Amino acid sequence: MSLPPSLPPNESLSTSSVSAPATGRGGARRGWVVATWLLLATLLLVSALAAYLWVTTARWQESSAGWEADARELGQQVAQLDESLTGATAELEQARGQLTTAQDRITELADEKAQLGDENVVSQQYLDYQERVSDAAGTVATALDRCIDAQAQLIGYLEDRDSYDPDDLDRFADDVDDLCQSATDANAQLQTELTE
């Protein structure tokens, strides 16, 4: 048996070129599948991202609106408080004015009371002085009365001189003189006090 004739070099090349395209089509298909999955995953991811951004935007819009509402409410409260503060400040100023007036009045009344107290003290001291003068005047009057009585008694003795011892009469007359001198001195002192 003879071996079959060998193929010419060109035929051998064609055989090998026929088997190679079969392997390339399978890889391309896998590549397209992978690319498709990748694109699909990308699409899903982009979709999820878009959804997230949409939700986030909506939430931020709601938040912004909420903050704005809060700001407006607080602004209104500030305006009300500012108005109240203005009123309170005006009332405070008014109260200060009234307090100053009251303070001045209190000081004035305290001064009047102090002056009255001074006058009372002075009046009391004057009354005490008058009382002392009255007592002294009474004492002087009593002394003068006793002087007058003694002098009347001495005159009676002198009218009946013979009935009494001359020495006793002289001694009695001296006593009357002393008594009357004391009364006169006291009266002079009183008059001096009264004229001062």
Next chain:
Amino acid sequence: MTRRRTLVASTMMLGLLAGCSGTLPPLPDPVPAATDLVPDDPSPQVPDGVDDLTTDGSAAVRSMAVRIRNVQCDGLSTGSGFALDEHTLLTNKHVVADSSEIQLSTYDGRDVAVEGASSARIADLAVIRTTEALPSYPKLALSDPAPGDTVTVVGYPEGGRLTITQGEVVGTTKDPLNSTLGEVLVTDAEVEPGSSGSAALDDDGNVIGVVYAKTASDQSLLVPVSTVQALLEDDGAFAPVASCS
């Protein structure tokens, strides 16, 4: 080549998306209620004038000044004084001299009972003890004032209503009355008879001296606070005031 480009493009896009996801904006926090935004703590800032509602800020100054009536055996004199603490007054020795009774009254007319009085041996100062509490009292300054410092005198000149006068410290001099040892302060604050014993205060309301005399040139003389402090710290510096009776 097309397949490879597609893969590279897809991978880059995924990477880009993955990178973007790292900087995605977060969702906002819930918006609090407006009332929750207001702090619970009150504002620490106190409006002006709350501490002292009087327009001239002198309520404390007024309440520490006391009018002194010295009932003597044959007359009457008045002077001023101020509280050192709840039951102690400071005034001049000559204000309480020769008295049979000392009577005190506050700026608002309240009478304060006296327990006793003592006068200093080497200065025109006297201390009066009260049985009732005094409304308020100032602090003594730590040192004597310097020339040019502002001085406020609070007292009852001529025995009249409570009066507040201001001036400046002019300097120091030897006591022309020889009633106080050492130097005394000279100020241009206006005083009158009856102002004796008035407190002289600095800008912070602290006592810098005690008025005791007036010069021919209408300047006031003060016992300086350094002398006051020295005498108050000396237990033997004061002796009971002798009565005129």
